[in-house]
Structure formats: structure tokens, C-alpha cells
Amino acid sequence: MSSASSVFLIALLLAGGPERIAAHPSLPLRVCADPNNLPFSNDGREGFENRIAEIVARDLGRPLEYFWMPQRRGFIRNTLKADRCDLVMGVPATSDALQPTRPYYRSTYVFVSRRDRALRVTSFDDPRLGTLVIGVQVTGDDYANPPAAQALASRGIVSNVRGFTVYGDYSRPNPASGLIDAVARGDVDVAVAWGPLAGYFAAREPVPLEIAPVLPDADGGLVRFAFDIAMGVRRGDATLAAAVDRVIARRRAEIRRVLREYGVPLVERAS
Amino acid sequence: MAAAIGCRRNPESGGGGSTPRGGVSGAPPSTHFVADLPRGEWRMAAGDYGNLRYSTLDAINTTNVRNLRVVTTLTTGIPHGHEGQPLVVDNTMYVVTPFPNNLLAIDLANTGGALKFAYEPHPDRRAVGIACCDIVNRGAQYADGKIVYSLLDATVVAVDAKDGHEVWRTKVGNIDVGETFTAAPLVVKNKVIVGNSGGELGVRGYVAALDLGSGRELWRAYNTGPDADVKIGPAFKAFYRKDQGKDLGVATWPSDQWKLGGSTVWGWISYDPAANLFFYGTGNPGVWNPDMRVGDNKWSCAIMARDADSGELRWAYQIVAHDAWDYDEIMENMLVDMDWNGRPRKLLIHPARTGFVFVLDRDTGEVLSANTYEPTNWATGWDLKTGAPVEDATKRTKYGVVTKGICPSSTGAKDVIPSAFSPRTGLVYIPAHNTCMDYEGVEANYIAGTPYLGASVKMYPGPGGYQGELVAWDPVRGQKTWGVKEEKFPVYSGVLATAGDVVFYGTMDGWFKAVDARSGTELWKFHCGSGIVGNPITYLGPDGKQYVAIYSGIGGWMGAVAFPDVSIDDPNAGLGVVGTMKEIKKYTAPGDVLYVFGF
Numbered sequence: 001m002s003s004a005s006s007v008f009l010i011a012l013l014l015a016g017g018p019e020r021i022a023a024h025p026s027l028p029l030r031v032c033a034d035p036n037n038l039p040f041s042n043d044g045r046e047g048f049e050n051r052i053a054e055i056v057a058r059d060l061g062r063p064l065e066y067f068w069m070p071q072r073r074g075f076i077r078n079t080l081k082a083d084r085c086d087l088v089m090g091v092p093a094t095s096d097a098l099q100p101t102r103p104y105y106r107s108t109y110v111f112v113s114r115r116d117r118a119l120r121v122t123s124f125d126d127p128r129l130g131t132l133v134i135g136v137q138v139t140g141d142d143y144a145n146p147p148a149a150q151a152l153a154s155r156g157i158v159s160n161v162r163g164f165t166v167y168g169d170y171s172r173p174n175p176a177s178g179l180i181d182a183v184a185r186g187d188v189d190v191a192v193a194w195g196p197l198a199g200y201f202a203a204r205e206p207v208p209l210e211i212a213p214v215l216p217d218a219d220g221g222l223v224r225f226a227f228d229i230a231m232g233v234r235r236g237d238a239t240l241a242a243a244v245d246r247v248i249a250r251r252r253a254e255i256r257r258v259l260r261e262y263g264v265p266l267v268e269r270a271s
Numbered sequence: 272m273a274a275a276i277g278c279r280r281n282p283e284s285g286g287g288g289s290t291p292r293g294g295v296s297g298a299p300p301s302t303h304f305v306a307d308l309p310r311g312e313w314r315m316a317a318g319d320y321g322n323l324r325y326s327t328l329d330a331i332n333t334t335n336v337r338n339l340r341v342v343t344t345l346t347t348g349i350p351h352g353h354e355g356q357p358l359v360v361d362n363t364m365y366v367v368t369p370f371p372n373n374l375l376a377i378d379l380a381n382t383g384g385a386l387k388f389a390y391e392p393h394p395d396r397r398a399v400g401i402a403c404c405d406i407v408n409r410g411a412q413y414a415d416g417k418i419v420y421s422l423l424d425a426t427v428v429a430v431d432a433k434d435g436h437e438v439w440r441t442k443v444g445n446i447d448v449g450e451t452f453t454a455a456p457l458v459v460k461n462k463v464i465v466g467n468s469g470g471e472l473g474v475r476g477y478v479a480a481l482d483l484g485s486g487r488e489l490w491r492a493y494n495t496g497p498d499a500d501v502k503i504g505p506a507f508k509a510f511y512r513k514d515q516g517k518d519l520g521v522a523t524w525p526s527d528q529w530k531l532g533g534s535t536v537w538g539w540i541s542y543d544p545a546a547n548l549f550f551y552g553t554g555n556p557g558v559w560n561p562d563m564r565v566g567d568n569k570w571s572c573a574i575m576a577r578d579a580d581s582g583e584l585r586w587a588y589q590i591v592a593h594d595a596w597d598y599d600e601i602m603e604n605m606l607v608d609m610d611w612n613g614r615p616r617k618l619l620i621h622p623a624r625t626g627f628v629f630v631l632d633r634d635t636g637e638v639l640s641a642n643t644y645e646p647t648n649w650a651t652g653w654d655l656k657t658g659a660p661v662e663d664a665t666k667r668t669k670y671g672v673v674t675k676g677i678c679p680s681s682t683g684a685k686d687v688i689p690s691a692f693s694p695r696t697g698l699v700y701i702p703a704h705n706t707c708m709d710y711e712g713v714e715a716n717y718i719a720g721t722p723y724l725g726a727s728v729k730m731y732p733g734p735g736g737y738q739g740e741l742v743a744w745d746p747v748r749g750q751k752t753w754g755v756k757e758e759k760f761p762v763y764s765g766v767l768a769t770a771g772d773v774v775f776y777g778t779m780d781g782w783f784k785a786v787d788a789r790s791g792t793e794l795w796k797f798h799c800g801s802g803i804v805g806n807p808i809t810y811l812g813p814d815g816k817q818y819v820a821i822y823s824g825i826g827g828w829m830g831a832v833a834f835p836d837v838s839i840d841d842p843n844a845g846l847g848v849v850g851t852m853k854e855i856k857k858y859t860a861p862g863d864v865l866y867v868f869g870f
Contacts (some may be wrong), residue, residue, distance in 0.1 A: 024641055040720035071719045073471070078399070092715040092722050138473060138531060138559060139718055144725035150670050153562035158525040163559065165473035165531065166719045170397075172448035176719065194721045222671045227722040229714060260700050 008108050028065040029057045030086045032079035035068035039172050039200035043068055048196070048262040049089035052104070052255055056087070056231075059247045066266065080234055086243065093228035099235045103228035104248045104260055107195035108213045108267045109148060112183050115208040121190050122212045124151045124219060131160060135179050135188035138163040147223045148192035154220065162188055171178060177201045183209060199263030213265060226267050273436030295327065296770065301615055303608035305543045311811040313359045315409035316455035317689060318808070321606035322541040324691035325768045326809045331816040332771035332818035334514075335870070336785045337795045342818065342869040343382040347375065350861035352804050352826020354688070355410035355455065356765065357865065358418065359810040359820075360432060363387060365413070366865055369826070370399055370406035370423045374430055380813045382867070398424035398446050405826040409539075409687070410455035410806075412463075415483055419463050421452035427465055428480055441740035443467075445795035449474050454601075458483060459549060459579045466536020470520035470557035475572075476535035478551065480582060493583040494553045494570045495532035496520045501570065502583045509586055510636040511658035513567070523567040523592075532564075533557020534571040538601025538687050543617070543633060548576045548585055548634065550606070550619060553788030554599040563668050567592035572600045574621060574629075576636065586636035588658065591625060595668045596649060598624045603689045605699065606633060609747060620746050622690050622701045624683025625660075627653060630746050642749040644742050645684035645705050646733045649677055670726070673711040680708035680730040682829060682848060686763065689806060696788050698752055700774050701742040704761035705733035706851045728847035738851060741766070742774055743791060753791040759854060763829055765806025767819070775819060777803025779830055780858035783821050783866065799823035801862020802855070804830045818869040824862045825855070833859055 031053045035043035041050050043066070057064035067084040069075060076097050079085055093103040113119040121128065136148040152161055164182065168175030180201035182188045191198070192214065202209040217226040231248075233240045234258070248255065259266060294301070306320035310327050318324050331339065347353070351369040358365040364377040372394055376387040399406055411420035417429040417438055425444025430437055443465060444450035449472025456465045463481040467474060476494040481487065492502040501520045509515045516522065521529055534553040542549045556571035557857055573589040589599045605620040611630075619633035626647030630639045641653035649667070650660035666677045682704055690701045708730045716725045732738045739757035744750075757778055764777035772788040779802040785795040805822030812818050825833040832852035 034719065036719050073718065075718075090717065092717050094715050095717065101425075117645060119819075137723075139719060139721070139723045144723055145563075145717060146721065146723040149560055149563050150724060153670065158563050158565050161526060161563065163473070163528060163531050165449070166721045166723075167449055167472060169447050175447075176721075197720065220671070223642060223724060224715070229722075 027062060027073050029060060029062040030065045030067060030084070032067045032069060032085035032088050033104060034071040034175070036170060036175060037071060039196055048258050048264065051258045053087070053089055055254055055258070056244060056247050059251055060243060072167070076232070080232065086233060086237065086240055088232045090229050091232040093230040094097060095230075098232040099237060099241050100230035100232050100246045101241050102248055103230045104255055105264065105268060106228045106267050107265055108217060108226040109146070109192055110195050110198045110211040110213050110265055112180060112191040112193055112198050112202055112209055112211050113189065113205060114183060114186070116209050117189065119190055120210070120212065122215050124155060124214070129157055132189040133160050133162060135162045135164055135182050135191040137166045137179060139166050146194065147219070147225050151224045164200045174201070180205065180209070195265035196262070199265050203263050211265060213267060217267070228269070297695045299610070299697070301608070301610045302694045302697070304694070305545065305606045313357070313808040313810050315358075315412040315457065316356065317539060317541070317603065320542040320544065322539055322603045322689065323607065324466060324689060324766060324806070325693055327770045327818045328809050328811065329770035331769065331773060331809070331819065333773060333787050333794060336771070336773050338798070339785070339795055339819070339870055340870070341797070341866055343867045345375070345377060346863040346866065347863045350824060350863040352405040352407045352830055353824030353863065354407040354804050354827055356806040356808045356822070357820055358411055358413050358617070359808065360413045362813045363432070364820070364841055365432070366416050367408050367411050367420050369824070370394065370418070370638045372408055372422045374411070374418060374420070374435070376435060376714050390430050390435045390437065392426070392428055392437070392440070394422040394424035394426060395446055398451050405828065405831045407453055407827055409453055412456055412458045417483070418459060419456055419483070421454065421456060423451050423453065425450045425452045425467065427452070427456065427463060427486065429483070429486060433676055439484040439575060441481055441488065443479055443481070443488060444516035447697055448472070454537045455539070457542060457549065459542050462489065462579065464540055464549060466540070466551065468535050468537035470533030470535040470554045474532040474535055475530060475532055477538050478552055478582070480579070480723035488583045489764045492577060494520070494536070494573075494575065494585065495524070495529040498761055502577070502581070504583055507584050507586065510588065513592070513658060514569075514589055519567070519569045523569045525563070525565050528559055528564050531557060531559070532568065532571065536601065539603040539689060541604050541606050542579060543606050546634060547579050548633070549579050550574060550576050550604040552600040552602055552604065552621065554601050555594050555597050560670055561593065561595040561668065563592070568594065572598055574600065574604060574619070574631065574636070576633070588631065588636045588638065590623060590629065591660065596677065598618035598683060600624055601687055602685065605690065605692050607692060607694070609697070611639060611747060617751060618746065620692070620699055620743070622685055622699065624679070624685065625650070626679045626684040628699070628701070628744055628749070629745065630749070640749045642657060644744055644751060645703050645740065646678045646707070646735065647684065668710045669727070673709070676707055676711045677710060678707040678733050679704065680706040680847070680851070681728060682730065682761070686764050686828065688804065689748055689765045691766040691768040691774065693772070693774070694789050695770065695772060697745065697747065698788070699744045699746055700766040700768055700776070701744055702762035702764060702766055702776060703740045703742045705735060705738055705740060706761060707733045708847060730850040732851060739778070741786065741791070755786060755791045755793070759858070761829060761851065763827065764803040767807035767809060769809055775807040775821070777805070777807070777821055779803065779825060779855060781823065798870070799862075799866055800864055801825050802830055802833060802859040812869070816869055818867050820865060820867045823864045823866055825859050826861065830855070834861055
């Protein structure tokens with residue numbers, strides 16, 4: 001086979017792959033999402049990621065299709081990499097398991113407490129954290145946990161900490177709400193939770209809660225509390241990544257309206 | 272290929288073991304077994320209650336094993352990790368597939384013909400996304416006319432062995448909180464003993480007993496929490512001071528961390544009928560970073576001895592207090608009586624993930640010896656007076672601190688894959704790994720909508736230029752007699768020893784091998800279609816001839832790197848094992864075949 005025909009063949013193969021999607025607007029935009037993980041997504045399409053996926057699909061002029069799967073270990077492998085979809089709606093912008101788009105929001109871990117307690121904790125160096133009952137999220141992947149666990153451990157604050165798995169009880173409608181419910185009930189004095197879910201659930205509790213970003217947004221150079229969140233496509237799907245990047249730029253105001261509607265605490269990158 | 276394996280009924284097939292408990296031909300008279308050893312059939316995952324994986328069959332021996340050939344194959348249709356092993360009962364072979372955990376019954380008088388039945392339990396698909404390390408199943412047990420096994424979705428089923436109808440089905444665990452079941456059950460008298468997996472997800476480990484007749488749950492004993500939950504009562508007597516005290520399953524954790532304390536049961540269970548005790552090891556202390564869970568974190572990484580009727584804990588020995596390396600100790604506990612310093616002792620042999628082989632007195636939990644069988648440096652030795660390791664503090668991981676050159680790596684000097692023991696040689700045959708790891712830094716990851724910080728764990732081959740080894744270990748002398756080094760990959764297949772003085776095992780690049788039990792000399796090998804992570808068994812066919820069976824289907828924690836969708840570009844993928852497995856795609860690919868060898 002001549003080199004010219006090899007090039008032609010490669011081009012044809014590529015055309016049958018991800019490139020096809022960007023080139024043929026009538027093909028559906030396939031999004032993989034968790035069917036039961038508000039405020040992010042659910043199969044009733046009530047999450048902010050559902051709403052933003054609709055914005056992207058509409059802008060690209062494509063019908064939106066979902067592949068539902070609980071977001072557990074292997075989610076990217078079993079969804080995006082298994083070609084069950086072309087886009088996932090939330091990944092860290094530094095993720096290397098896939099190709100992230102440009103970030104479309106930046107949020108932060110926050111302290112959550114009842115307004116009637118007037119605690120106003122904003123820092124892990126607040127001496128009251130030595131005695132208050134503190135609720136944190138735990139992921140339980142070996143060696144891995146949300147940053148609050150590290151920040152507390154490095155200060156020797158462990159005996160007054162209560163753990164809530166980020167997965168929660170998946171048989172319930174809002175598996176991730178347990179930590180925020182515990183603050184409202186008074187089971188924990190202060191929780192440290194990822195902003196989007198804290199903002200959403202805090203607004204829905206029967207008692208007023210306060211949320212305050214963790215400051216400063218890094219701890220000892222290693223532990224960070226604020227993260228840029230992007231969408232993700234398969235590695236090598238540069239065409240779709242570029243197309244989604246353009247949508248994120250074009251629809252920035254609309255996307256931010258959705259995020260604010262869901263109570264997502266938005267922070268700007270420190271200059 | 273599907274040659275029929277004769278059709279004459281095997282006169283010996285009725286007995287899972289017609290062997291006397293002592294006095295195996297060629298073994299020292301002082302060697303005794305806790306229960307019958309397998310002969311014509313293979314009725315439980317490990318072959319016998321003592322977890323020895325030794326068959327008294329000797330028709331295949333060191334002189335004729337070179338003539339072994341494939342006599343039949345069966346495709347399960349599910350190209351994922353085929354851990355575990357089939358059963359053979361009444362001239363029927365029973366195969367449990369990886370998820371969706373179908374049970375296939377093969378008429379050994381008509382191999383290559385239609386299955387006797389295929390039972391399809393249709394477990395909850397969500398379990399697939401929850402299980403940590405591929406969608407494996409480690410086997411079934413035959414009892415009272417039923418094949419009993421666990422489904423990935425934490426359900427246990429009993430299936431009629433004759434016609435494949437479901438006798439009972441019990442949902443024991445809850446996948447909604449992260450529990451899955453991967454281990455083989457052990458049936459003791461009228462009880463089915465099962466344990467849970469899922470320590471990474473905040474699960475609290477336990478064993479439960481179900482009624483063999485009805486599937487009803489009779490009791491549940493947790494591995495963390497108050498003594499009442501752990502079933503610690505007046506009869507509990509730990510050998511070492513460090514394991515004595517009230518409510519240690521609470522007191523050795525900050526606040527209520529024990530509620531998410533892992534310590535699950537995804538390995539093997541053995542049973543001593545004379546003492547009426549069953550033994551199992553527990554997994555790592557779940558969910559919390561080591562820095563958070565100040566304390567010993569009992570009963571993680573421990574060997575547990577429980578009364579088989581009540582579930583009461585009789586003794587416990589915690590191998591690693593406050594695990595910082597992911598050294599689950601769910602490995603097999605092999606039970607055998609042997610002379611020890613001139614007098615007979617009831618031994619429990621535990622080739623450990625930590626790199627040490629432990630020999631315990633199984634009546635008391637006393638550690639008689641602990642010696643390393645692969646390069647190990649997190650501890651320099653074992654203090655038999657206190658029962659504690661002599662740790663190298665520089666090898667203990669700490670968040671934000673780079674720790675290089677920890678041996679063994681998190682996958683251990685061996686993983687769940689089981690060893691065998693031959694009473695004729697007195698040797699334990701250990702499927703071993705030689706890998707080390709660097710633990711470092713912080714990387715952002717994302718799960719269930721939430722970013723978190725992970726450690727990057729990079730694993731790589733240990734010193735000596737090999738990654739795997741079949742180690743022949745003398746438990747009495749506490750040293751290696753010989754080893755067969757496998758350069759390319761860790762040995763992730765179980766081992767079978769036979770009265771023919773042949774030891775069988777497989778490699779992740781697909782070789783199924785027979786070596787001389789006394790010397791390790793390679794006698795025969797066959798290249799299977801996919802890497803081997805299952806456990807060999809042997810049995811008599813309906814024609815009275817001896818056969819050997821093995822699964823060929825790469826997968827599991829380390830083997831999953833062979834899957835096309837796992838990228839070898841990311842050294843942290845698969846919890847860091849890619850560093851040791853990056854060549855695997857050059858040697859094998861997913862498969863789903865049972866091979867049967869004979870003459």
C-alpha cells in the first residue's frame with residue numbers, strides 16, 4: 001500500500017470515529033451521567049449538569065441522549081472509554097484519564113453550620129475545631145480522601161470527626177445529602193463539604209444553614225480546597241473538545257445562571 | 272475441541288474424600304488433616320476444610336505428566352477475570368462465571384454436548400460499578416444436593432445440583448451502601464458462611480451464617496465495633512496483650528470511625544471440625560486515611576477464629592495494626608497438624624500479603640514463626656513475644672510525604688490467590704509476587720460529583736529481576752526450599768498439589784505449568800488462550816481417569832490491565848498496578864475458557 005493510500009485509509013477510519021459526531025450535527029450528543037446524584041444529575045434530568053448538558057446539545061444543534069451509570073470507580077472506563085457516550089459533565093480540569101475541556105466553573109469546599117449557632121468557621125486553624133463535632137465526606141478509595149480529611153489529620157483533629165461516605169445510601173433519592181442533613185439535625189456542629197452539594201442541600205433543609213468557603217483555598221501547599229471543573233471527552237477527541245470549549249465560551253452567562261440557580265458556590269481563581 | 276471424557280460411571284465419585292485423615296501415603300505419620308482430602312471429586316472451593324488444595328489422586332505423576340493434553344474446553348462467554356475454580360460432584364462439573372454469575376453444569380459423560388443446565392441469576396447490574404477489582408467470583412460449594420455461591424450484588428443463592436432450579440436466594444448485603452460479595456462461601460454443617468467485600472466504599476466488614484436449608488440469615492458477626500457486634504464474649508481469649516481488652520473494635524478507632532471501618536471478608540474461610548472453629552482473615556481498615564484513624568483499627572488485617580455454630584469469636588490475632596499500605600490479610604489459612612520442635616501441634620499457616628509466612632497454633636492464636644518469603648522491608652522482622660512487627664518507620668506512608676521503595680507493594684507478596692500444601696513434601700506452594708512501590712503526592716480525582724485528593728501509588732518490579740515466583744516453603748523450618756521465578760508477571764494463579772508429586776499453577780501470560788513437588792523442575796506446560804488467574808483442580812472422570820481443570824481468563828485487580836479499556840499510559844491506573852503490568856497486553860488478552868487436561 002502506498003503511503004498516500006495509507007493516509008487516506010487513516011482519514012477514513014478517523015471519520016468513522018469521534019470526528020463523525022462533530023461533523024454530523026444530526027447525530028445525538030451522548031452524555032454519561034449518574035441517574036441518582038443530585039444536585040449534579042439524575043434520570044429525571046433535574047440536576048445542574050443535566051441543565052448544562054441541554055445547553056451544550058442545543059448549541060451544537062444535536063439531540064441529547066443519556067447513558068446512565070452510578071458514578072463509582074471505573075465510571076470513566078465503563079462509560080466514556082467504552083464508547084457508551086461522548087461527553088461527561090463533571091471532571092477536574094487536571095484529569096488525565098480523559099481529555100478535559102476548558103473549565104466551566106470553579107467551586108470550593110465549604111464549612112456548613114446552622115445559622116442559629118452563629119459559628120462562622122472559615123478556616124481549619126479555627127481553635128474551636130478542636131472540640132466541635134465535625135462532619136466530613138469520605139471517599140474511601142485507598143489512600144484517597146477529600147481534602148478536609150487531610151487538613152484535619154495534619155492538625156491532629158481526629159477524635160471529634162464523623163465520616164459520611166460521598167456515596168451515601170444509593171437506595172434513597174438524594175444519597176449525598178446525609179452530611180448536610182446531619183448539620184440541620186444538630187448531629188454535627190459543622191460540616192466540610194464540596195460546595196455544589198452543600199449549596200444545594202443547605203437551601204432545602206428545614207432550618208437555615210450558612211455556608212462559607214474554606215480559606216485559604218490551599219493548605220500547606222499540598223492540600224487544595226478549590227477545584228476547576230471541566231467537562232470531559234475521550235482522549236484524542238479533539239474535535240468535540242474544541243466544539244464544547246466554544247460552547248462553554250459562548251454560553252458562559254447562561255451556564256453561570258444555572259449554577260447560581262442551584263446554589264453552587266462559585267469562586268474565581270486567585271490571581 | 273470437545274472430546275467426550277468416556278462414559279463409564281466412576282465408582283469413587285460418591286466420596287468427596289475417602290481418605291483417612293492421617294497417614295497419606297508418603298507423608299510423615301505425624302501429619303494429620305482436619306478433614307477428608309479431595310479424591311474423585313472437588314466439592315468445595317479449596318478442596319477440603321483445611322484449605323490445603325491437595326488431591327490424593329496420583330494417576331498423573333512426575334513421569335507421565337508430560338503426556339497431558341487438552342481433552343475438552345468450555346467457553347463461558349464472559350471475558351473477565353476468571354478467579355476461583357469449578358466444582359466436580361457426581362460426574363458433573365459446575366462453573367460459576369464472573370458477573371452475571373451464571374452457573375453452568377457440564378455432564379462429564381457428555382462433554383462437548385449440551386449443558387445439563389445453565390442457571391442465570393440476573394444479579395443487580397449496579398454491582399458492576401461498585402466492585403473494586405474486576406467482576407470476579409471465587410467459587411461455590413456443594414452441600415446437601417445444592418450448589419451454594421454468592422452473587423456480586425451481595426446476594427447468596429442455593430441451586431439444585433441436579434436440575435438447576437433455584438432453591439433459595441437471600442439478599443445479605445446492600446449494594447446501595449457499597450457492599451459486594453466475591454468470596455466463596457464455606458458450608459459448615461447446616462450453615463452457609465459468607466463475608467462481604469467493599470472496604471473502599473465505607474463498608475463495615477462481617478461474616479454471616481445462613482441456614483443451608485432455607486437461606487435464612489441466622490447470625491452476623493462484625494469485624495469492627497462493640498464486642499456485642501463482634502461477638503466477643505467470655506470465651507474470647509486473644510494470645511497477645513495487644514489483642515486483649517474490652518470493645519477494642521471501638522476503642523482502637525477515633526470517635527465512631529469503626530462504622531466505616533472496612534475489615535471486610537473477601538478471601539478464604541477454613542474450618543477445623545475438631546475445634547468447631549472457622550478461620551478467616553480481614554481486609555484493610557476502610558475509608559479513612561491512616562493519618563485520620565489514629566489507633567490499631569481492630570479488627571482490620573487480622574486472623575479471626577470463630578465458633579461455627581454461634582459465630583462467637585474465640586481468638587483474634589491482628590497481623591498489622593494501623594495499616595498504612597493496604598495490606599489486607601484475607602489470605603488463606605491452611606490447617607494441618609505437624610510435628611513442631613518435636614511435638615505434634617495444630618498449625619494454621621497463613622502466607623501473608625505483608626511478605627511474611629505466619630505459622631500459628633490454631634487453638635490459641637500464638638504465632639510460632641513469621642519469616643519473609645519475598646523481598647520485604649516495611650518490617651525487618653517479627654517479635655514473637657508481643658506478636659508485633661519490627662517496623663521500619665521510614666517505610667510507613669504518611670499523607671503528603673514521599674515514601675519510596677516500599678516492599679512489598681499494596682498488592683502484597685501475594686494476593687487472594689491461594690497456596691497449596693503437600694503432606695508428602697511438607698511444603699507450602701505459594702503463588703508469590705515481587706513488587707515494590709513509591710507512595711507520593713496528591714492528585715485530584717473525582718467520584719460521585721466530588722473532587723478528592725488521592726495518593727499516587729506507583730508499583731514496579733522488586734529487586735532480583737523477577738516479578739513472580741512459585742515459592743516452595745517449609746513451614747516447620749521457616750524457610751524457602753526452592754522457588755520457580757517468573758520474570759514477567761506476578762503469579763496470580765492458585766496452586767494445586769497432588770499425590771503424584773506434581774504441582775500445578777498458571778501464569779498471567781497464559782502458561783499452565785506442572786512442576787515437580789520436590790524440586791520445582793518444570794515437567795510440562797501448555798499455553799492457554801488467555802492469562803490464568805484461577806485455581807487448578809483435579810478429579811476423576813466417569814471413565815475413572817484423572818483430569819486437571821483450570822480457568823483461562825485474565826482479569827482481577829492486576830490482571831485487568833490486560834483489558835483494552837485500561838490505559839497503560841497512566842502509571843497510577845488500577846490503583847497503581849500498571850507499573851508492574853504494563854507488558855501484559857503484549858502477551859495476552861481477555862478470555863473466558865475452561866480447559867480440561869488428561870491423557
